[in-house]
Amino acid sequence: MTELSVDVRVQVARLRNLLVDAARCGALASPLASLPHPRWEPLELQALWWLRAECLLPVGVLAHRLGGLAMPRLSRLVDRLEEGGLVRRERSVRHDRRRVRVRLTDAGRAVAEETDALVQERMARLLSPLQGETRSALMDILELWVETLGAQARAAGEEEEENTAPTLVPDEVLTASAA
Template sequence: MTELSVDVRVQVARWRNLLVDAARCGSLASPLAALSHPHWEPMELQALWWLRAESLLPVGVLAMRLGGLAMPRLSRLVDRLEAGGLVRRERSVRHDRRRVRVRLTEAGHALTDELNAQVQERMAKLLSPLQGETRSALMDILELWVQALTVQARTAEEVAEENAELASVPDELLRASAA
């Protein structure tokens, strides 16, 4: 484990304990986990919900959103949703035709409106123990946290891109630029 300050260790311990307590109350499960529909599996419903949230997703990103779902399983899931008229696959014409993205159809949008109502109801129940100003303060803090995570993720992506670019530069050029 990396070197952490005493303050950070105390906060991590507090957060861990809060998560354990929230789990004991049954409040830690994802509001997406229990989506239900008479015809569609929970994982298919989660895929639809993510497509509603993000409009158009490459299949690899959709697999990650679904917890790192293996590509063969994701392919079967998308096949089923496509056969049901809820999604359509799109190939990138400009870049690489092997790159496939998935988008909701009108029927998919209609179903995800129902799913979103289920998710919102579950989330409202999670927030209901808090009153007005306290609930608003929690949302403000969570927004700050997500903004910080977004900056951190972008920085990590930029470093990875720079490393990939450096890896593609021939060794002779690197030696010449260092001289």
């Protein structure tokens, strides 16, 4: 492990033990896992659920949301959903036509709503052992954690952008090197 304070190491050990215990109780199973539907596979329902949550997703982001799904498999999944009338692909006209995004249709939104109702039921069962203030305190802490993770991700993205930005060469240098 990297250079961490004793306090952080203790907290990491506590978190690991809590996650192991929660998994033993079945609480770490994804509420998106094994969603039942007479026609659509669980992974297809998960894709619809993510599209409902985020409205319009580039295919690469959708692949990431689905656990790092390989692009050929994602393309087949989107093909099936498109053929079923649940999603449509959109190409970026303004920037790069190779960039494809996926959006729900009205029919897809209806299936996604059914899926979300089931996911919310599963989440309610996870939270139901906690009462009022305790449940609210947990939600407050989780919101703070997610906000912090988001801020870290944005900062890392900005730093990566700065490190990969092309170096601008003054015109005088270009003119001199061309001579």
